[in-house]
Amino acid sequence: MMETLEGGELCFPQLLNTSCRKQMRPSAMLLYILPFSISLLTVALNLLVIISISHYRQLHTPTNLLLLSLAVSDLLAGLLLIPTEILLGGSCWFLGDLMCALSFFVVFTIICVSVGNMVLISVDRYVAICDPLCYPTKVTQRRVKICVCLCWICSFFYSSLILNDHLGQLGRYNSCVGECVVDLNYIAGAVDLVFSFISPITVIIVLYMRVFVVAVSQARAMRSHIVAVTLQHSVTVTAKKSERKAARTLGIVIAVFLMCFCPYYYPSLAGQETENSSLSSAFVIWLLYFNSCLNPVIYAFFYPWFRKSIKLIVTLQILQPDSCEANIL
Numbered sequence: 001m002m003e004t005l006e007g008g009e010l011c012f013p014q015l016l017n018t019s020c021r022k023q024m025r026p027s028a029m030l031l032y033i034l035p036f037s038i039s040l041l042t043v044a045l046n047l048l049v050i051i052s053i054s055h056y057r058q059l060h061t062p063t064n065l066l067l068l069s070l071a072v073s074d075l076l077a078g079l080l081l082i083p084t085e086i087l088l089g090g091s092c093w094f095l096g097d098l099m100c101a102l103s104f105f106v107v108f109t110i111i112c113v114s115v116g117n118m119v120l121i122s123v124d125r126y127v128a129i130c131d132p133l134c135y136p137t138k139v140t141q142r143r144v145k146i147c148v149c150l151c152w153i154c155s156f157f158y159s160s161l162i163l164n165d166h167l168g169q170l171g172r173y174n175s176c177v178g179e180c181v182v183d184l185n186y187i188a189g190a191v192d193l194v195f196s197f198i199s200p201i202t203v204i205i206v207l208y209m210r211v212f213v214v215a216v217s218q219a220r221a222m223r224s225h226i227v228a229v230t231l232q233h234s235v236t237v238t239a240k241k242s243e244r245k246a247a248r249t250l251g252i253v254i255a256v257f258l259m260c261f262c263p264y265y266y267p268s269l270a271g272q273e274t275e276n277s278s279l280s281s282a283f284v285i286w287l288l289y290f291n292s293c294l295n296p297v298i299y300a301f302f303y304p305w306f307r308k309s310i311k312l313i314v315t316l317q318i319l320q321p322d323s324c325e326a327n328i329l
Helices: 002-008 030-055 062-089 096-130 141-162 164-168 186-224 231-269 282-302 304-314
Strands: none
Touching: 030 062, 030 282, 030 304, 062 096, 062 141, 062 282, 096 141, 096 164, 096 186, 096 231, 096 282, 141 164, 141 186, 186 231, 231 282, 282 304
């Protein structure tokens, strides 16, 4: 009777000597309904962003292509990362060592892509605000597409290198059957901290500080300009106002991104071991993933074109002939 009771506490009762034990967890349905609700909301909102930018030709701009790439990574976060975290947060892993390794590979890749997209957005806003006359020639759709592709490809290779031991020897860091953990050594942890956090975050902050200074100086110059301007000049000023508004909105996106990502890397900055169980608390992990749901919410608040495109999609006007030519802006 005692053996049966102990076997019932194991992830795999048939493996009495090697199976992990189940952890006592609250059985409240809210602990499962809430994460899945966040996952569905993240997928739905980012899918709306992807459909909007992909379908309507007026939205085919270099900046929106970067937002499209960010929406794809956020969509994958809601579709893959959040359900995986629900499984990892449980007491047992039943999908095997191969799926365990692939799950961490997907997590690292999507995080790297998100960081890379934020860097590209910062560079785009820097050129648009600080060098507006050269922006149309420097930032073209072709160059942005190349940069986005390189961002995804480099993220795949980077994740493969960082998780080389984990992918090469499946289950290497598992202490028992039914466990799924990853453990980066000191060198790998330091490299990951520098390349996926410190360096890109430094670039983002420096570029946006420069953007902020230039935007403020331009606003002051416009307020103090009392001489009548020509029609051509007024058009140029309007374009600059539009770019500054886009910079402000994307600045909010980046600020939210930093607030959600910084706690995730705090243990590495504090010199703690980068093990899955101690990498960060459950709250920090969910804060990181919740950022993928916040981005389209920010777009809905600050981008009229996103609200208008949502209305057209929900009312099925997107199915009408030549709907891609609709006036969204």
